[in-house]
Amino acid sequence: MATATDNATPAPAVARREAVPLSAYVHLPWCVRKCPYCDFNSHRAPTDLPEEAYIDALLADWALACTQENRTVDTVFFGGGTPSLFSAAAIGRILTAIDDRLGLAADCEITLEANPGTTEHARFADLRAVGVNRLSLGIQSLDEDCLRTLGRIHGAAEALAAIDDARAGGFDALNCDLMFGLPGQDVERAMRDLDPIIARDPGHISYYQLTLEPNTPFYRHPPALPDEDTVVEIFEQAGKRLVAAGYAQYEVSAWAKGGATCRHNDNYWRFGDYLGIGAGAHGKRTRADGRIERTARQRWPTGYMSVAGRPASITETRVLTADDARFEYLLNGLRRRAGVSREEYEQRSGLCWAELGDALATPIARGLVAFDARGLRATDRGWRFLDTILAELLP
Template sequence: MSVADAPTQAGSARADATATPLSAYVHLPWCVKKCPYCDFNSHRAPATLPETAYVDALVADWAIAAAGERRSIDSVFIGGGTPSLFSAAAIERILETLADSPGLSADCEITLEANPGTTERSRFADLAAVGVNRISLGLQSLDSGCLAALGRIHGPEEALAAIDDVRSAGIDQLNCDLMFGLPGQDLDSGLADIETLLERNPGHISYYQLTLEPGTPFYRRPPVRPDDDTIADLFEAASERLTAAGYTQYEVSAWGRDHRCRHNDNYWRFGDYLGVGAGAHGKQTQGDGRILRTARQRWPAGYMQSAGTPAAIVETRSLEADDARFEALLNGLRRRQGLRRDEYEARTGLDWPNLLDTLAVPIERGLIMADKTGVRASPHGWYFLDSILAELV
C-alpha cells in the first residue's frame, strides 16, 4: 500500500480541488415524445410546460450545489430531455444564476441540446443572444425510414434546416449526434447519412451505435437491426470517411474538426461538475481532498417540491480509492490520448505506480500502453475497452 493510498482505505481519495477544473450540468427533463431507445431521465411534456416553476427550482437548487465554491465554471451543458422546449428567457435566467455564483470563465463553453422540430426558426438567434455558444443537435439519422423506426418526431428536411438555422444564428460551434446500427439500415444507407451530414460541414460529430438499454421499449421488444458484421463494416467505412474529411476521433464516439467538446472532455479527464435538475448527478472535490458524488431526486414533480432543501439530494457518497481509480480509468481510457499521469494524481490523490499495478495484465497483453506521462489504449486495445474495464472491475 502506497503512502498516497493509505488515507483512502478508511475514507476517500485526497485530491487537489484547486487543480481540478469545474463544469456545470443543468437537466431539463421534458420531451415532446419519449423515444423507444432512450434510457435518460426524460419525460413526456405536459400540455403546459411548468417552465417558471422549474427554473425557480433550479435557482434554489443551485444555491445549495454551488455553496462555498470558489472556482469559476469552464463549461456549461444544458441537457435533457429537450432543452430547446424552454424559452430563451428561461435559459438566460439559468445562465445568470450560474454567472452570479461562482461565475463563468471568460471563454466558458455553453452548450444546449436541441432536437429538430422543437425549436422555432428564430429561437437559435435568441439563444445566442443570451450566451449559448454551442448547440448539440440530436439528428440521429438523415434517413426518413430510420427516423420513423427510432420514433423521432422530425424528418431529414427538418434536421438539415436546423443545422442551417444554427449557422444563421451565428453559433459557430455545432455538434450533430448521429447513430448507426439502426433498424432498416444497411451499409449504403448508413454511409449516405455520413455523406449528407458532411455536406453541411458541422465542426463536431458524435457518432455512436444504437444499444438496447434495460427498461426501454426497444429492450423489451427488440427491433430487427443489422448483423454484427454489417455494423462493424459500417463503422470502419464511416471512420475512414470522417478521417478523410478532416475529423479526428479523440474519444470513442466523438469526432472533432474545428473544436472538441470541452464539457464532455472534462468528464473524461475526471474533472468536477455541479449538477442540478431532476435526476442530475454531480462530482465535486472538497477542500480537504475528498471526492463527493451527489444525485438529485429523479421525478420532476418531486424535484420541484424539494429543490433548495436537502431532500432534493437523494444520494451523497465519498469515493473510496478503488472507486476513484476505476472511474478515472473508465473515463480516461475512452480518450485517444488516454489518461495523463499529472491529471490522475492531482484529481484522485492516488499513487501512479499503484495504477500501473492495476493495469499490469492488459499492459502485458499489449492492450494498454504506459509510460511515465500516462496510459492509453493501444491501437489493438482500443477495440476491447469494454472487456478491459470489465476485467478491472
Template sequence: MRFDIPLALYVHLPWCVRKCPYCDFNSHTAPGALPEDAYVDALLRDLDHDLPLARGRELTSIFFGGGTPSLFEPGSIRRILEGVRERLPLTADCEITMEANPGTVEAARFAGFREAGINRLSLGVQSLDDAMLRRLGRIHDAGQARAAVATARAAGFDNINLDLMYALPDQDPAGAARDLDALIALAPEHISHYQLTLEPGTPFHHRPPPVPNHDTAWTMHADAERRLTAAGYRRYEVSAWARPDRTCRHNRNYWTYGDYLGIGAGAHGKLTDTAGNVLRRAKRHLPNRYMAAAGGPDAIAEERRPDATDRRFEFLMNALRLDAGFAVADYAARTGLPAAELDDLARRHPDLLRLTDGHMACTERGRLYLDTLLADLLPEAA
C-alpha cells in the same frame, strides 16, 4: 489547497414532446404548458444548496441537457445563466452548450438562445433518412434537420455538434454510409457518431427491432472511421469526432474525472473537496417532486463517497475512452491514488496499454477490447 481540477455545471431540463423508444434518459413527455418559471426557480434554489461545495471556483463549461432543453423559452435560459453568473464566476471562454431538437418550431428560437449566452449547439439529428427517423420515433424529418442547421448558422452559431446513430433497424452498410455522408455535408464542427443500443427498460428493449448483427455494425463503424478521417475530423473519444480545437470541453471534463455540479430533476454531480475526498450526488428524478424539494436536502436522491476501488475504476473507465489517454499526474491528483500503480497495470498488459513520458493510453488493440481490459484490471469493481 488550490483547485487544479476543472469545474463544470450540468443543467437538466427533463421534458420532451415525445419520448423516443430507444431513450433511457430521465425524460418525460411535456404536460402541455411547461412550468418554466417554477422550474427555473427550483434550479436556482438547487444551485444555492450545492454552492458551498464549489464556492470560489470558476466554471469552465455549462451544459443544458435533457429531455429537450430547447423547449424552454430563450428568456428562461437567459434567467438561468444570469442566475449562474450571479453565484459563480465563469472563465472568459466558458463553453455553454444546449441540446436541441431539429423541429422547426424550436429552430426559430435559436437566435434567442444565442443572445441568451448559448455558444455551442448540439442537435439530435440521429439520421437523415426519413424512414429511419420514423422508426426511431423522432418528431422531425431530414428536411427539418437540415433547416435547423442553417437556422443555427444564421443565428451566429459557429460551434455545432450533430448526433448520428448507426446500426439502425434494418440498416445496411450502404445506408449507414449515405447517412454519414449526408451529415458530413452539413459541415458541423463536431460529430457524435454512436451505435444504437437497446437499453433495458426502453420500448426497444421490450420489443427489439431488427438491428444489424455485430459483424455488420462493425463494418459500419470501420467505414465511418475512414469517411470521417477523410473529411478532416479527428476522433478523440470512442464516439466523438471533431474539427481541430472543437472537441467538447464539457464532455472531456467528464472523461478526465473533472468536477461538475448537477442541478435539475435527476441530475448528477461530482465534487472534490480541499482534502481530496470525492462526493457524488444525484437529485430526485420526477420533476414535480424535484421542484417541491429543490433548495433543501430532500432534493437529494442519492449521495455517496467513492472508495479507492470506485475512484480507480471510474477514472480509468472514462479516461481510457480518450484516444490520447491521460496524464499520470492527473490520475494521482484526481483520484488521490498513487501513480505508481499505473506502472504495474502497464506491465501486466503491454499489448493493451502504453505508458510513456508520464502518459497512459490504450493501444489500438486496447481500444478494441476496452470493456475486457477494465474488467480484467479491476475485477473487484467489475
C-alpha cells in the same frame, strides 16, 4: 509487476481540488415524445410546460449546489429531455444565476441540446443572444423509416434545415448527433445518413451505436438490428469518410475538427468536477479534504420541484473509495484516444501512478494498453477491448 519510473506522492488535497476544472450540468427533463430507445430521465411534456416554476426550482438548486464552492465555471451544458422546449429567456435566467454565484469563465463553453423538431431560426438567434455559444443537434438519422422507428418527431428536411438555421442564428460551434447500427440499416444506408452531415461541415460530430438499454421499449421488444459484422463495417467506413473530411476521433464516439472538441464532455472523460442541477441530475465534486463525492437529485420532476434547494432533493451521496476512483477514472479516460496523463490522474484521483501500473499488469502484458512514467492509453488493439481492460479494475 508493472510500475512507473518513480512512486511520487500526489499533491496535497486542497491544491489538487483547486486545480480540478469545474463544470455545470443543467437537466431539463421534458420531451414532446419519449423515444423508445432512450433511458435518460426524460418525460413527456405536459400541455402547459411549467417553465417558470421549474426555473425557480433550478435557481434554488444551484444555490444549494454552490455551498462551499468557489471555483469559476468553465463549461455549462443544458441536457435533457429537450432543452430547446424552454424559452431563451428561461435559459438566460439560469446562466445569470450561475454567473452571479460562481462566475462564468471568460471563455466558458455553453452548450444546449436541441431537437430539430422543436426549434426555429428565431429561437436559435435568441439563444445565442442570452449566451449559449454551442449547439448540439439531435439529428440521429436522415432516413425517414429509421426516424419513424426511433420515434423522432422530425424528418430529414427539418434536420438539415436546423443546421442551416443554427448557422444563420449565429452558431459557429455546432455538434450533430448521429446514430448507427439502426434497424434495417446496412453500410450504404448508414453512409447516406453521414454524408449530408459531413457536407454541411459542423465542427463536431457525435457518432454512436444504438444500444438496447434496460427499461426501454426497445429492450422489451427489440427491433431487428444489423449483425455485428455489418456494424463494424459501418463504423470503419464512417471513420474513413470522417478522416478524409478533416475530422479526428478524439473519443470513442466523438469526432472533431481542430479546436472544436466538446470541452464539457472532455471534462467528464478527464475526471473533472461538475455540479448537476435539475430532476435526476448527477454531480461529481472533489471535497476540500480531497475525497471525491458523487450525488444524484430527485428524478421525478414534480417531486424535484417540491424540494429543490433543500437537502431532501439529494437522493444519493456517495464518497468514492480508492478502487472506485481508479475504475471510474479509467472508465471514461480510456475512451479518449490520448488516454490518461500521469499528472491529471494523480491530481484528480489522489492516487499513486505506480499502483495503477500494478493494477493493470495483465492488460499491459497482453499489449492492450501502453503505460509509462507519463501516461496510459489503449493501444490500437486494446481500443477494441476496453471492456476487457476495465474488467481488471472492477472494485
